[in-house]
Amino acid sequence: xxxTETKHKVRDVNVRMLRxxxxxxxxxxxxANGLPVWLPVFDLLAKKxxxxxxxxxxxxxSDNPAWMRNxxxxxxxxxxxxxxxxxxxxxxxGQSLGGWAAAEVAVRNCSRLATLSLLxxxxxxxxxxxxxxNFIWDAEESVRNLYHDQSIPDRMLAMPVSxxxxxxxxxxxxxxxxxxxxxxxxxxxxxxxxHRIRIPTLVVWGKNxxxxxxxxxxxxxxxxxxxxxxxIADCGHVPAVEKPEQTAKEIIRLYAGTR
Amino acid sequence: MQFTFFHLMPYRPLxxxxxxxxxxxxxxxxxxxxxxxxxxxxxxxxxxxxxxxEKLGFDVIAVNEHHQTAYGxxxxxxxxxxxxxARTSKAKIAIxxxxxxxxNNPVNIAEEFAMLDNLSRGRIITGFVRGIGNEYHSxxxxxxxxxxxxxxxxxxxxxxxxxxxPTSFEGEHYNVRYVNLxxxxxxxxxxxxxxxxxxxxxxxxxxxxxxxxxxxxxxFSGRDLVARYLNLYREQAKQFGYxxxxxxxxxxxxxxxxxxxxxxxxxxxxxxxxxxxDFLAVPFQMLLPPGYMSLPSMKNTLKMRKxxxxxxxHSIDELMESGTVVVGSPQTVRDELSKLRDATGxxxxxxxxxxxxxPDDLTRRNMEMFAAEVMPQLRN
Numbered sequence: 001x002x003x004t005e006t007k008h009k010v011r012d013v014n015v016r017m018l019r020x021x022x023x024x025x026x027x028x029x030x031x032a033n034g035l036p037v038w039l040p041v042f043d044l045l046a047k048k049x050x051x052x053x054x055x056x057x058x059x060x061x062s063d064n065p066a067w068m069r070n071x072x073x074x075x076x077x078x079x080x081x082x083x084x085x086x087x088x089x090x091x092x093x094g095q096s097l098g099g100w101a102a103a104e105v106a107v108r109n110c111s112r113l114a115t116l117s118l119l120x121x122x123x124x125x126x127x128x129x130x131x132x133x134n135f136i137w138d139a140e141e142s143v144r145n146l147y148h149d150q151s152i153p154d155r156m157l158a159m160p161v162s163x164x165x166x167x168x169x170x171x172x173x174x175x176x177x178x179x180x181x182x183x184x185x186x187x188x189x190x191x192x193x194x195h196r197i198r199i200p201t202l203v204v205w206g207k208n209x210x211x212x213x214x215x216x217x218x219x220x221x222x223x224x225x226x227x228x229x230x231x232i233a234d235c236g237h238v239p240a241v242e243k244p245e246q247t248a249k250e251i252i253r254l255y256a257g258t259r
Numbered sequence: 260m261q262f263t264f265f266h267l268m269p270y271r272p273l274x275x276x277x278x279x280x281x282x283x284x285x286x287x288x289x290x291x292x293x294x295x296x297x298x299x300x301x302x303x304x305x306x307x308x309x310x311x312x313e314k315l316g317f318d319v320i321a322v323n324e325h326h327q328t329a330y331g332x333x334x335x336x337x338x339x340x341x342x343x344x345a346r347t348s349k350a351k352i353a354i355x356x357x358x359x360x361x362x363n364n365p366v367n368i369a370e371e372f373a374m375l376d377n378l379s380r381g382r383i384i385t386g387f388v389r390g391i392g393n394e395y396h397s398x399x400x401x402x403x404x405x406x407x408x409x410x411x412x413x414x415x416x417x418x419x420x421x422x423x424x425p426t427s428f429e430g431e432h433y434n435v436r437y438v439n440l441x442x443x444x445x446x447x448x449x450x451x452x453x454x455x456x457x458x459x460x461x462x463x464x465x466x467x468x469x470x471x472x473x474x475x476x477x478x479f480s481g482r483d484l485v486a487r488y489l490n491l492y493r494e495q496a497k498q499f500g501y502x503x504x505x506x507x508x509x510x511x512x513x514x515x516x517x518x519x520x521x522x523x524x525x526x527x528x529x530x531x532x533x534x535x536x537d538f539l540a541v542p543f544q545m546l547l548p549p550g551y552m553s554l555p556s557m558k559n560t561l562k563m564r565k566x567x568x569x570x571x572x573h574s575i576d577e578l579m580e581s582g583t584v585v586v587g588s589p590q591t592v593r594d595e596l597s598k599l600r601d602a603t604g605x606x607x608x609x610x611x612x613x614x615x616x617x618p619d620d621l622t623r624r625n626m627e628m629f630a631a632e633v634m635p636q637l638r639n
Contacts, residue, residue, distance in 0.1 A: 163562060170549075182400060182401040
C-alpha cells in the first residue's frame with residue numbers, strides 16, 4: 001500500500017513528505033539518494049507505526065533554504081520539525097546521511113524521542129578505515145557499490161531516467177555534497193557527545209557495506225550507552241532496501257522492548 | 260594585440276598505457292609514475308622555453324596552477340614566476356591563475372603576489388580562478404561552496420592590496436582580523452587581474468562589471484564558443500553603460516605553425532591528441548563535482564551531455580575543425596586567428612606553443628615561426 005504524499009511546512013520551509021500507516025509516530029530520515037518512492041520497508045513499518053518520511057530541505061522537490069548550510073542546521077531543523085508534529089514521543093529512524101542527522105538530533109535533545117534506529121549512519125570517522133569515495137564513483141558505481149546483491153542495481157540501472165528525475169537527482173547530489181563533502185561524511189565533534197543519547201538505540205549495519213565499513217558499527221555501539229548493534233549478512237550500505245524484513249523486524253523489536 | 264606565451268608544463272614522460280589503467284591523469288594517478296630525474300629535466304626545458312619567449316618578443320609569459328596531475332607540474336606556480344623574474348627583464352609575468360577557493364587563507368595569495376610584484380618591479384599579472392573540478396577532489400575543499408569562497412577570497416585579496424592596513428575581513432568562509440600586507444604590491448592600485456574561464460554567464464557578468472572591468476579569457480573552447488562568450492562580455496559591458504576595450508577580451512588556445520598545413524598537422528598531432536585525451540580528459544564526476552557549476556548550469560550541461568552520448572577520443576582533425584586548436588602554415592594560422600580577432604574584437608591572445616607530448620625541438624621551432632611569421636602581422 002503506497003503512502004500518501006503531502007507537503008509539510010515548518011517555519012519558512014515546505015518539504016515533500018510521504019506518510020502512511022497508523023500507530024505511534026515514526027519519522028524516517030532518508031539517505032543521500034533522497035526519497036524517490038515509498039519503499040517496501042515503509043509498508044512493513046506502517047503495520048505498527050504511523051510512518052512519516054520527510055524529504056530533507058534541499059533534496060528532491062523540497063524547499064532549499066539558503067540558511068541550511070551544514071549538518072547542524074539540518075539537525076536543528078528536525079528538532080523544529082518534531083515540535084511541529086504535535087506533543088508525541090517519536091521513533092526516529094535514519095539511513096546513512098539521515099542516520100547522521102538523527103544522531104545529531106539525539107545528541108542535542110532526546111526529550112521527544114522514544115527510540116533511535118541508525119541504519120549505516122554517516123557522522124563519525126574511524127581512523128584507518130576510510131569511507132568509500134562516493135563522489136569519485138561514476139553513475140553506475142554509485143548504484144552498484146551500495147548493494148551486495150547486484151540484482152538490485154541491475155534493476156535500478158535498467159530503469160529509464162526522465163529529465164525531470166535527473167534534475168531531482170542532481171538536487172540530491174548538490175545537497176549531499178553540502179553536508180558530506182568536507183570533512184568527508186563526519187562531524188569531528190559528534191562522536192564525543194554520543195553518550196548523551198540515553199534512549200533505546202539500535203545500530204544496523206550491512207556486513208558488506210562499501211561506503212562505511214561495517215567495523216564502524218562497533219564504534220557506534222561503544223559510544224552510545226546501552227545500544228544494540230545488528231550486523232546483517234549479505235547486505236550492503238542500505239539495509240532498509242536490501243533487507244527490508246530484517247530491518248523492520250529489528251526496529252519493531254526495539255519498539256517492543258520499550259513497552 | 261598583446262601576445263602571451265603560456266605554459267602548462269605537462270609531464271611528458273608519462274607512461275600512457277599505465278595512465279589509462281586509472282580513472283584519470285589526475286588525483287588518483289599513482290605518483291610512482293613520476294620520475295624526479297625526468298621531471299627535473301622537464302622543468303629545465305620549460306623554464307628555458309618561457310625565458311626564450313621573452314627574447315622572441317612575446318609581451319607576457321605565463322604559468323598556472325594545477326594539483327596532483329601529470330597535466331601540469333605547477334602546484335605552486337609562484338615558484339616558477341620567481342624564477343622567471345630573475346631570468347627575464349622586460350616581459351610581464353602572468354600567473355593565470357591561482358585557484359582562490361582552494362586555500363584556507365587567501366591573504367597568503369595576496370602576500371605572495373605582492374612579493375612577486377615587488378621582486379619584478381611591477382611586471383606581475385595575476386589571474387583568479389576557481390581551480391578545475393578535479394582539484395576539489397585533490398584538496399578536499401567542498402565544491403558546493405566554491406563560488407562563495409571565490410567571491411570572498413577575491414574581495415579579501417583586493418581589500419588587502421588596496422585598503423591601508425590593518426583592516427579586517429568578515430566573511431562566511433574567511434574571517435580575518437588583521438589584513439595588513441607587508442609588502443604592499445608594487446603596482447598601483449594593484450597588479451592586473453585576469454579572469455580565465457571556460458565561460459559562464461555569471462562569471463562574464465561579474466568580470467565585466469564597471470568596478471572591475473577584468474580582462475576575460477576564454478580557454479580551451481571551440482571558435483564558436485570563444486566568439487559567443489567574448490561577445491557576451493561586450494554585450495554585458497554595453498548593458499553596464501560602457502564599451503569593452505580590446506584589452507578586456509582574450510582567448511587562450513594551443514597553436515602550432517609549420518611550413519605547410521600538412522606538416523603542421525602531422526607534427527602537432529601527437530601533442531594535441533595527448534593534451535586533450537590523455538592529460539586533460541577526466542570523468543564527468545571529477546570534472547564537475549556538485550556545486551562547481553550552479554545548479555541550473557549543471558542541469559543544462561547534463562542534458563547536453565545526454566544528447567551528445569558517450570565521450571570518445573578527439574582527433575586532431577576534430578579539434579582543428581571546431582577551432583579548439585589552431586594548426587597550419589603561417590598563412591592559415593594568421594587567417595584563423597585574425598578572423599576570430601575581427602569577430603570578437605579581442606586584444607589578448609594567449610598561445611600555448613608546447614602542448615601534450617610535443618618535444619623540445621618542435622616546440623622551439625613552433626615558437627620561432629609563430630614569433631616571426633604570425634605575431635608581427637597580427638600586432639597591428
